[in-house]
Amino acid sequence: MAQALNEIERKILDFMVSYLRENTYQPSIREIGERFGIKSTKTVSEHLQALAEKGFLERDPSRSRGVKILGVDLAPDAVSIPCFSALPDDRAGLRSDRAETNLTMDRRLTGSKGSFFVRARGDEAAVLGVQDGDYLLVEPVSVDEIADQAIIVARPGGGAPGYHRFTRNGSGIYLQSLRGGTPVLVEEVARLNLIGRVSAIFRRMDGPAGAATNLTAH
Numbered sequence: 001m002a003q004a005l006n007e008i009e010r011k012i013l014d015f016m017v018s019y020l021r022e023n024t025y026q027p028s029i030r031e032i033g034e035r036f037g038i039k040s041t042k043t044v045s046e047h048l049q050a051l052a053e054k055g056f057l058e059r060d061p062s063r064s065r066g067v068k069i070l071g072v073d074l075a076p077d078a079v080s081i082p083c084f085s086a087l088p089d090d091r092a093g094l095r096s097d098r099a100e101t102n103l104t105m106d107r108r109l110t111g112s113k114g115s116f117f118v119r120a121r122g123d124e125a126a127v128l129g130v131q132d133g134d135y136l137l138v139e140p141v142s143v144d145e146i147a148d149q150a151i152i153v154a155r156p157g158g159g160a161p162g163y164h165r166f167t168r169n170g171s172g173i174y175l176q177s178l179r180g181g182t183p184v185l186v187e188e189v190a191r192l193n194l195i196g197r198v199s200a201i202f203r204r205m206d207g208p209a210g211a212a213t214n215l216t217a218h
Contacts (some may be wrong), residue, residue, distance in 0.1 A: 006056065012047055014054055014102040017069060018080040021180065026065040079107045081118035083135065087153060087161040088195065103135070111139035111199050118153075125151075127178050134203045136163075138196035143173075143187050143189050146197055155193035156184050163198065 005013065016036055019027045027035070033044045048067065051057045060066030082099035105118055105169050114199065120134045130136065138153050146152060156175050164175035164176045164184075172187040 005056070007050070008036070009047055009051055009054075010101070012044075013051060013069070014080070014082075014099070016067070017104075018082075018102060020069065021078070021080055026067050026069075028065055046110060056059055077107055078104050079110055080104050081115060081117055081137075083119060085119055086121065087118055087163075089155070089161055108136075109200065111137060112141075114140040115196075115199075117202075122177075125178050125213065128201070130201055131203065134201055136198050137200040139199040141194075141197045145191065151178070151198040153195040153198065156186050157191055157197070158193060161195060 012032060014030065016026060028043045029041050029048070029070045032048075033039065033041060038047075048057060048059060048198075052059045056070055058068040058070060072132050080102045081104075083101050084098070085100040088098075099116075100119065102148050116138055117135045118138060120130045120132060120136055122132055124130075125134075125136065146166050148167050152164055152175075153161055154164055154175060155161045156164070163178040165178065167174045167176070167183075172185055173192060174183045174185055175190070175192075176183045
């Protein structure tokens with residue numbers, strides 16, 4: 001049975017899976033080091049060896065990309081989506097190494113490139129029937145692509161990121177926070193600070209939402 005991974009081992013493995021899906025070949029030891037700010041190739045090699053000893057990889061140390069990932073479905077119809085434990089402050093905060101984990105999903109369910117999951121916390125989206133621990137899929141879009149009554153993630157006026165219901169009228173764009181309160185009028189699109197549109201909610205039906213990545217569409 002595979003042993004548990006520590007944080008850096010899990011992040012390296014998630015990166016390797018994502019890189020392989022996007023490029024059809026593995027990252028080199030040097031590329032892994034650059035991704036995580038590890039200057040020593042020896043240190044990266046030690047992390048890879050730990051992953052091999054724990055049953056997640058097979059290695060050929062004589063080759064820079066001589067690694068085979070074990071126990072991961074690499075079908076072309078699947079994609080690895082980063083999942084964050086809280087809403088990022090902006091799109092720049094969506095670096096995959098900042099993700100809590102990665103979830104492997106069918107491409108047909110994940111929207112456009114750059115989509116990400118956020119694990120709901122508390123009652124921040126309870127008005128939608130979202131429970132603590134559910135996964136919300138956020139998809140990058142332009143303002144022109146957003147329909148009235150859509151749920152978006154934004155930072156109106158540069159404030160904290162949050163979930164809002166989006167509507168338009170002659171005055172501009174109105175955002176109604178899902179936590180309630182008075183709608184906010186955004187007269188200039190640039191001040192919307194749009195992060196993305198919530199396009200799906202996923203919930204585990206057989207236990208705690210954060211227990212595994214075998215998700216059921218809701």
